[in-house]
Amino acid sequence: MKATKKVSPVNLSRKLEDNLKNIKDSLGESSDIIIREMKISSNANVDAAVIYIDGLVDRDLVSRDILQPLMFNLQFIKDKVGQKNSSLLGCIKSSVLTVGQVETTENIDSIISSVMTGQTAMLAEGSIQALVIDTKGWEKRAIESPENEISIRGPKDSFTETxxxxxxxxxxxxxxxxxxxxxxxxxxxxxxxxxxxxxxxxxxxxxxxxxxxxxxxxxxxxxxxxxxxxxxxxxxxxxxxxxxxxxxxxxxxxxxxxxxxxxxxxxxxxxxxxxxxLFVEGFQNPDDYYARPFFASFVRIIRLLGFLLSIYLPGIYVALKSFHPELFPTPLLITVAAAREGHPFPVVLEALLMLILFEILREAGLRLPRSLGQAVSIVGALVIGQAAVSAGLVGAPMVIVVAATAIASFMVVPFADTGALFRLIMTIVAGFLGLFGMIIISLEVLSHLAALRSLGVPYLSPVTPLNTSDLIKDTWLRAPLWALGSRPAFLDPLDKKRQSPDQKPHPPQNNPNERKS
Amino acid sequence: MLEKGRISSFQLSVLLVGFVLGSSIIITPGGDAGHDAWIAIALGLMEGSLIALIFTALVLRFKDKTIIEINDLVFGKVIGKLISVLFLWYFLHLGALVLNDYVHFFRLELYPATPRTVMLLIIMLVCASTVNRGIEALARCSLILVPLTISVIFLVTMFLIPHFNLNNLMPILDLPIGKLLWSAHSVASFPFAESVVFVMILAFLNKSEKGGRAVSKALIIAGLVLIIASIRNSAVLGPMVAAYNYPSYQAVQVIDIRDIFTRLEILVAINFITMGFLKISVLLYGTVLGLAQVLNLQSYRPIILPVGILMVILALTNVANTIELFDFTHKIYPIYAVPFQIIIPLITLIIAKLRQLPKTDGGMP
Amino acid sequence: MKNRQQGKISLVILLSIISVFIVGCWDSRELSTLSLIAGLGFDLDPATKRATLTYQSIVPSQVKPSPSMGGGEGKQTGSGGLQSIQLDHDTGLSPYEVLNRYTQHGSRIPFYQHTQVIVIGKAAAEHGLYPFLDTVIRNPAGRPNILLAISDNKASDILAVEDGMENIQAVGMANIIKLSARFSKYPAVTCLDFTSRFIGKTTAPVAPIMGVFEETGPEGKRQKKIRINGTAVFKGDKMIGKLNEQESSGLLWVINQIEKGFVIIPEASLEIIGSKTKIIPELTGGKIKITVEIEEEANLIQYNNARNITPDLIHQLEKAQAREIESQVKAVIKKSMALNADIFDFGGAVHRKYKKEWKKMEPRWDDIYPTIEVSVKVKTRLDEIGDINKAIMTE
Structure with missing residues (x-):
């Protein structure tokens, strides 16, 4: 806070010319700043100015509801000012402007900051006050359906920039x-x-x-x-x-x-x-709550599985192949050995090559214009999938592993980028220390996550520290909505109760319309 | 207070289960009792629980105090510090022994060429970084690792049921009673009574009155798991169970379900890594925290790595080969551990009772 | 303050881990540097005491040609003999010395974790297996469930046979052993089974015997094939005798290892669907009496006479079947008494029931064993009679 310079508020003076000069000095010579000077009053002797930034204001609103009344209702203004002994601006505010929100201010800085946010300021000769009129209205995007978090049954609106x-x-x-x-x-x-x-x-x-x-x-x-x-x-x-x-x-x-x-x-x-x-939130999806509980629970477990696969699969493959060939079942080992025969790179290198190639493709496809992006992915798929194998550079099982990993990595969106890093780390470690190294790194990550907090709440709750009811009801499984009686306890909500306890639907006790067959 | 974290009695239980399973998950205790090992474990569990009663009673008598502070109170500053240093030596030495178990197993079965020093340092680094994160992080890790390990043990046992030959367990009580009791005592000293290191941790319970039950619950659960593992190994391996160094590892190699669920022994190794990690971390934590208290340090964090490396050096130098390690654990350790596990805590408890410590201050009951 | 310290510590950790990676990967074994030994043969020349090992290793590039090698080669492997395996021999004084010799001619490191079967030559088995067995059991690479087989001649002959539906001959051999055990013909014995019996002092190890026989193929070519033709009986680490086909099934009946299989009696064939055996020892006045109780259940799968099946007939068949089983069991008991080898673990049964008395009996078991009185009780039950309930031809 100390670093911000408190600019001493400069009050408006009675002379419009001075005020406008001050404001111009502060705002600089930008082309989008419009200062519209005019005369208001029937005898055209009161100078006034309207200041706004083009593009931030609703032009229609400014011309229809500010400029027009000010310039066309001269007689009216004069009468009003004459009738009551009120100030010019007060009269304009109360009777002329047809805009919802109008405030008065005496400070140049506040005028400037208001103008910067799309409001229109109005100053008049002989007045130490200015009107700040809310005319915000810039071009904005309409509410569209969400692009990244797609839901099948849920609502189709998403936030915009406004x-x-x-x-x-x-x-x-x-x-x-x-x-x-x-x-x-x-x-x-x-x-x-x-x-x-x-x-x-x-x-x-x-x-x-x-x-x-x-x-x-x-x-x-x-x-x-x-x-x-x-x-x-x-x-x-x-x-x-x-x-x-x-x-x-x-x-x-x-x-x-x-x-x-x-x-x-x-x-x-x-x-x-x-x-x-929290960690578990990454595995929760709005559709889980909109769909019926059984499939939702199943999908959550699949997500966890996919997440673990996306991190560990290449590492496990590398570790088994280069450190623990005894762990393959024999028929599988023979197949794998046959596929590996005659390939020039060690497995680690092969895996890293493929993983990094995949990341390159993903990033390129993401940033390129959509039409080009498709071309990239087709070329990439051909190079990775077909050509590398038939040229004997990369074993076919490795392509399968990397492809499966790539697909699985998109299942848990919040951890997709984290997962990519962990995947690389795991693969490298697997190449140097085998499964032992992978477990050691996993333990390090686990203890890091166990110590981590998000605004005071342990990151791995409710798994650890354990909260059994939260763990069973809404973590990897999703209980039916009527059973989710309380809010998650680890968030420590002020109102714990969510619904009345008897929410389980049941068939009518005595239905008068019951069909008698 | 050097440690600000607090753990619940449930977390303490789980951590203790992990600690007891530590290296006993691979070196099934009571091995010299042959197929009666499970009886030795059951008896050892009883003895171990009695021992645990002593030190839990001692620590819980002084709420929020570790054994180091208790020693100072009970024996005075000088003798108290001496006794504390004895404890610290025991924790450090025990940590080194677990590290030894680790290295001998991995170098025999999976990583024959990797230098011991590297392996030890890698393990120690992970343990040190966990200890650095405090007791809360350690307890939370155990909450994930221990259930995972126990379910793996059960899964593996299920897979082995087709290979069970219960005749291998008969006749019950085949051993001379003296040998069985010795075996039971050695089970009590490793692993159950090793939980004496929790005299450093019991102080951080958020509800100290639940401590006693938490400890006994944990010992019983760990004991049951070990009994199941021991019965499984005897039933599968028969008389060979006494011949193998690592019976669990060999037993799991037998699993062969349709040529796909086979060669699962790495699961045993993984269990050992994770549980050993917990055990070493707890021991390192105990040593480091204790040392910081003895030396009146502001924080225990700066000495984690030095003490850890000391532990590694001790592990590298204390035994020359596997058979020496096994000889020590089977023949000398059960006696060597008695003063630390029973005698000192018992004497401290008795003196504390006689001197009516802790003194209640300010009229509070 | 705390953060800076944590930062330093993590930096140290990071640096050490990185340095491990730079220096490391001591135990990395690329698959393409390993020679996967599928079958291992052990022979011993009794005169010179020189051991010979035969390795049957897998040649991965020939097993299943990868697509890059072109599609046509797949068929060649089938017709042009078994190129997917390679045979090597080494000779030396001790088993491990021989194992070591492999590096003199092999281009890859031998890898024993996927060994399917170990074949032991007859001469070696008769001479004593201890050094070889110790090599297998002590080595972490030797898995407890490798199958053991005894060759009725030399182990290298068996491993050299090019036969079978499997690409890898040793896999085929392992399957032969497993199948014969599943159909209750000969026991399948793993290293663990063998050593468990071995360590048990009074119990005699057994292992199936494999032999090579020649057969004229479709084009008049002589073809060598493998078959199991008996069970070897050991005393200690030495092979002392052999059970024939009937005795081998008798053994399986007694040791409760009947899974499936058939009982053939003169008028019918029966398919075993389940069996349970109890060995009940009884000690009266210093003499041991053992009752072998077999309860068996079978289905009728073939009947020789054109008669309708009646309850009476079923009863007769059950009795005939019981007699057949009993004769198999009696044959093997007689043989084992003659060899004085406790292949049934009768000693273990006595131990389980009379553990105090056993202490005295154990050292004298060799004297006691041949004097044991064994009675066999067989109870059989016929369950299903197949898809037809009437004879399709009447007399």
Whole structure:
């Protein structure tokens, strides 16, 4: 806080000319700053000016609801000012402008910062006040269906870059007055609006305090995306795993808020950040809750399996082949040995080559324009899959392993990038120390995760520290919704009860319409 | 307080199970009792539980105090420190012995060419980094590793049921009673009463009144697992069980279900790595925390690596070969461990009772 | 403060781990540097005391040609003899010395973890197996469930036979042994079984005997084939005798290793579906009496006479079957008494029941064993009679 220079507020003077000069000096010579000077009053003797930034304001609104009334209702203004002994601006505010939100200010700095956010300022000769009129209205993206978190049965809306729309999306899901949106501005230059959203009475107060503390600590020039916030508030910034969750889906964010988490929204980012974020959350998907419980539980276990496979499979293959050939069942070993015969590289190198090639392909396909991306993946598939094998550079089983790993790695999205790093580490270790090394590294990672916290909540809860009911009900298994009676205890919500206990549906006791056959 | 973390009695139990399974998961205790090993384990469990009663009673009498602080209170600063140093030596030596078990097993079965020093250092680094994260992280690790290990043991036992020959367990009590009792005592001293190192950890229970039950529960569960493993090994390997160095490892090699579920012995090795990791970490933690308390250090973290490396050096120098290690563990260790496991805690407890320690201060009962 | 320390410690850890990688990989064994030994033969020349080992190793490139080698070669392997295995021999004074010689001619490191079967020559078996057995059991690479077989001549002859449906001859041999055990003809004996009996002092180890026979093939070519033709009986580490086919099944009946198989009696064939044997020792006045109780259940699968099956007939068949089993069992008991080799673990049964008396008996077991009175009780049950309930031809 000490670093920010407190600019002494310069008050407006009575002379419009001076004021405009001051403002021009502060704003500089940018072409998008419009200062429209005019005369208002029937005898055209009062100078006035309207200041706004082109592109940030709704032009229609400015011309229809500000400029037009000011210029066409001259007589009316004169009458009004004449009638009552009120000030010119007060009269304009109360009777002329047909815009919803109008405030008065006397400070040049606040005028400037308002203008920067898309408001329109109006100054008049002889007045030490200025009107700040809310005319925000820039080109914005419509609400679209989520691109990255696809759900089959769930709602199809997602956040956009506009903060207000995003908060509105949350409000529409939770019509509880307890939904609190605390806003603040972060970034010396960007002055980005940041909103902490939580439900009062569920989210523990100390969590909100902690988040506020951490957000206030941020003192940087600009916040361009939610990712900036993420990196500034993480508990263990050197960890390879994420400790804050992100989502582009309002339904996911509201669901997490209802469990007792808090969300952070940033203007200009189509993502919301939720804290605390725990390991098991990575394996939960909105569809789990929209679908019936059995398949949802099954899919969660499959996700865990896929995640483990995506990390360990290449490593295990390398370790078995180059350290523990005795562990292959004999028929499999003979097949594998036959496939390995005559290949020039050691298995580790082969595996690393394929894995890195895969990462290259993935990254290239991701960044290239969509049309080119497809070409890349086709070429890549051909090179990796077909040519490398038939040229005898890489064994066919290795291609199968890497392909299976690649597919499995996309199952658990929040850990996809973490997984890629762990996979490489595991493969390298497997090549040098075999399974022993892999286990040792796994133990190190496990103890790291066990010590890790996300805003005070142990990262591996509810698995360890153990909370049996949470573990059984909503971790790898998903109990039916009517059985999820309480919010997760590890989040320490203020209101533990979620629903009344007798939610299990049952057939009607005596149905009058029962068919008698 | 050097350690700020607190663990629940459940976490303590699980950690203790992992500690007891430690190296006994691969070196099934009571091996010299042949097919009666399971009886020796059961008897040893009883003796071990009695021993555990002594030290838990002692530590829980002084809430929130480790044995080092208790020694200072009971014996005064000088003698107390001396006794504390004896304990520290025991923990350090025990840690070195477990490291030895580790290295001998892996170098025999899986990594004949990897230098011992490298292997020991790798293990020690992982344990040191875990100890560095505090008792909470260690307890949480055990909460994942121990259930995993026990389920692997059960899975493997299931797979071996077709190879069981229960005749191998007969006749029960084939051994002369003296030999059986000796074997039972050696089981009590390794692994059950080794849990005496928890005198360093019991102080961090969040509800100390539950400590006694937590310890006995853990010992019983670990004992049951060991009994099952021992019965399985005898039933599968028959008289060869006494001949093999690592019977569990050999027994699991027998598994062959349709040519696919076969060659699963690596699971035993993995179990050993994980449980040994817990055991070494607990011992390292005990040594390091104790040393920090003896020396009145501000934090125990800076001395983790030095002590760990000391443990490695001790492991490298204390035995020359496998048979010496086995000889020591079978013949000398059961007597060597008695003062640390029974006598000192018992004397401390008696003196504490006589001197009516801890003194209750300020009228609090 | 704390963070900086943690950072330092993790840096140290990281550096050490990296240095391990730079220096490391001591135990890495690339698959392509290993020679997978599928079958191992052990022979001993009794005159010179020189041991010969025969290795049957897998040639991976010939087993299943990878696609890159072109598709056509797959068939060649089948018709052009068995190139997928390679035979090597070495001779020396002790088993391990011989194992070591492999490196003089082998281009790859021998790898024994996938050995399917160990064949021991007859001469070696009669001379004593201890040094070889110790080599196999002590070596961590020797797995406890490798199958053992005795050759009725030289082990190298058996391993040299090019026969069978399997690419790898040793796999085929292992399958032969397993199949004959599954159909209750000859015991399948692993190293673990063999050594368990060996360490048990009074119990005599057994192992199936394999032989080579010649047969005229379809094109008039003489073909060598392998078959199991008996069970070797050991006393200590020396082979002292041989059980024939009937005695071998008798052995399986007594040691409760009947799984499936057939009992052939003059008028019918019966398929065994289950059997349980109890060995009940009884000690009266210093004399041991052993009762072998067999309870068997079978299905009728073939009947020679064109008669309808009646309950009476079933009863008769059950009795005839019991007689047949009894005769097999009696034959093997007689043979084992004659050899004075306790292949049934009767000693173990006595030990289990009379553990105090056993202490005195154990050293004298060789004297006691031939005097044991063994009675056999067989109870059989016929269950199903097959798909037809009427004779398809009447007399």
């Amino acid at each position: 903060l207000r729309i995003n908060t509105a999306l949350l409000r529409r899901k939770i019509r509880d007055p307890n939904l609190s949106l605390v806003s603040m501005q972060i970034g010396q230059r960007s002055k980005t609006d940041v909103v902490i959203a939580y439900i009062k009475g569920i989210t523990p107060d100390n969590l909100i305090e902690e988040i506020k503390q951490r957000l206030k600590r941020i003192d940087t020039d600009a916040i361009l995306d939610i990712g900036y916030i993420e990196q500034y508030i993480e508990e263990n910034p050197l960890s390879l795993v994420p400790t804050v969750g992100t989502s582009e889906r309002p339904d996911v964010v509201t669901a997490r808020m209802l469990e007792g988490r808090a969300a952070i929204l940033v203007d200009g980012s189509p993502m919301a950040l939720t804290v605390p974020f």
